[in-house]
Amino acid sequence: MSTTNVIKCKAAVAWERGKPLVIEDVEVAPPKVHEVRIKIVATGVCHTDWEYLTGKGMKFRPFPLVLGHEAAGIVESVGPEVTKFSPGDKVIPLFLPQCGECDRCQSPKTNHCRKNWAHTQRGVMADGTSRITHQSQQVYQFLGVSSFSQYTVVPDTSLAKIPSNAPLDKVCLLGCGVSTGYGAALNAGKIEKDSSCAVFGLGAVGLAAIMGCQAAQAKRIIGVDINPDKFEKAKMFGATECVNPQDYSKPIQDVLVEMTEGGVDCALECVGSPVIMSAALESTKDAWGTCVIAGWSETEAMSVNVEKILMGRTLKGTYFGDWKSVDGVSKLVEDYMNNKLKLDEFITNNLPLDQINVAFEHMKIGKGIRTVISLWPEEASDTVATLKMNQ
Ligand SMILES: NC(=O)c1ccc[n+]([C@@H]2O[C@H](COP(=O)([O-])OP(=O)(O)OC[C@H]3O[C@@H](n4cnc5c(N)ncnc54)[C@H](O)[C@@H]3O)[C@@H](O)[C@H]2O)c1
Ligand SMILES: [Zn+2]
Numbered sequence: 001m002s003t004t005n006v007i008k009c010k011a012a013v014a015w016e017r018g019k020p021l022v023i024e025d026v027e028v029a030p031p032k033v034h035e036v037r038i039k040i041v042a043t044g045v046c047h048t049d050w051e052y053l054t055g056k057g058m059k060f061r062p063f064p065l066v067l068g069h070e071a072a073g074i075v076e077s078v079g080p081e082v083t084k085f086s087p088g089d090k091v092i093p094l095f096l097p098q099c100g101e102c103d104r105c106q107s108p109k110t111n112h113c114r115k116n117w118a119h120t121q122r123g124v125m126a127d128g129t130s131r132i133t134h135q136s137q138q139v140y141q142f143l144g145v146s147s148f149s150q151y152t153v154v155p156d157t158s159l160a161k162i163p164s165n166a167p168l169d170k171v172c173l174l175g176c177g178v179s180t181g182y183g184a185a186l187n188a189g190k191i192e193k194d195s196s197c198a199v200f201g202l203g204a205v206g207l208a209a210i211m212g213c214q215a216a217q218a219k220r221i222i223g224v225d226i227n228p229d230k231f232e233k234a235k236m237f238g239a240t241e242c243v244n245p246q247d248y249s250k251p252i253q254d255v256l257v258e259m260t261e262g263g264v265d266c267a268l269e270c271v272g273s274p275v276i277m278s279a280a281l282e283s284t285k286d287a288w289g290t291c292v293i294a295g296w297s298e299t300e301a302m303s304v305n306v307e308k309i310l311m312g313r314t315l316k317g318t319y320f321g322d323w324k325s326v327d328g329v330s331k332l333v334e335d336y337m338n339n340k341l342k343l344d345e346f347i348t349n350n351l352p353l354d355q356i357n358v359a360f361e362h363m364k365i366g367k368g369i370r371t372v373i374s375l376w377p378e379e380a381s382d383t384v385a386t387l388k389m390n391q
């Protein structure tokens with residue numbers, strides 16, 4: 001039987017581009033056909049949230065908007081025709097669906113499922129409206145998720161069920177940054193044993209890429225960042241050395257080519273800057289070097305020297321680390337639970353929802369790696385799993 005109650009709860013609303021988020025009382029409508037309403041317990045704050053808020057390099061998204069897309073929570077209720085989820089299930093919402101039925105889901109070549117795509121990119125659900133309102137005004141949803149809200153509604157094809165003992169305040173990071181970087185190395189870069197790699201940008205995505213290079217037993221893993229505070233952590237994740245482009249008078253790609261006597265086998269761009277993307281490509285070895293772009297930009301172009309490609313290099317991008325989202329996230333949660341994957345080490349700050357703007361400030365000044373936001377800070381962690389069904 002489907003739920004009909006509207007839930008009133010707190011959400012951080014982005015009213016205008018570039019302005020701080022405002023904590024508001026919002027209404028979250030019941031889930032419609034093939035939708036699931038979830039109680040968000042924890043959410044990471046990703047660089048992509050920040051880019052959409054400030055608008056740099058991004059296509060326009062309508063405001064007001066509830067950002068957030070790297071989260072974990074508990075199913076509160078399900079809409080009609082939902083068969084795979086039940087209230088109480090622990091879940092990770094996904095900004096990339098996996099419907100399992102389309103030609104892309106059936107092909108091993110890609111993870112780019114397009115189920116509900118046009119709608120979620122416009123900030124609405126399949127019926128053309130958002131489930132979140134503020135005093136009856138529609139508040140758009142972000143990438144089909146909107147985890148900076150205590151409750152949200154997502155399509156049932158954009159949700160991964162996870163074990164009931166998974167710690168939500170840690171595994172939330174698998175909803176975006178860590179999965180993306182780790183998969184960028186393993187799936188897109190196909191890093192080989194004893195190879196040399198360079199990872200540009202040592203935020204959560206870059207550190208996860210380093211973790212992937214290490215898992216693939218790369219011999220040399222060079223971390224590149226203009227913020228040397230990131231180097232210690234990068235080494236802990238497996239970087240064999242770190243370089244700061246600002247320490248050199250020549251371009252960083254020339255430095256890397258020299259260091260590796262010809263270029264790295266694989267370079268991973270985890271910054272989101274077209275200039276760095278070109279530098280990453282140019283730091284790879286001719287004949288077989290691969291450059292993987294994980295950093296995000298939707299409106300800018302990168303420049304490619306044709307000769308670099310003619311000489312046998314490959315340039316590719318990755319969305320969500322090339323993981324088929326539902327299958328990939330379930331596997332990665334399992335890997336974390338079996339101590340095969342680090343997550344706790346990415347978290348350098350925990351804040352309640354009402355301090356979410358502080359998380360963006362930290363990101364802006366390069367302090368720490370990931371902030372995890374608690375949506376229910378007043379609930380003790382052992383009671384946080386208890387659903388408040390009748391709010
Ligand atoms: N492809 C995807 O599916 C996907 C998913 C998640 C995030 N992203 C993107 O990945 C990128 C990284 O995200 P994050 O959350 O790790 O960001 P972050 O802000 O935590 O980290 C970025 C790092 O890049 C460094 N940096 C900045 N300028 C640099 C330069 N000129 N040279 C070297 N390093 C530099 C910063 O010091 C910082 O350490 C962003 O563009 C984000 O939008 C893409
Ligand atoms: Zn993200």
Ligand SMILES: [Zn+2]
Pocket residue numbers: 097098099100101102103104105113114115
């Ligand atoms: Zn699909």
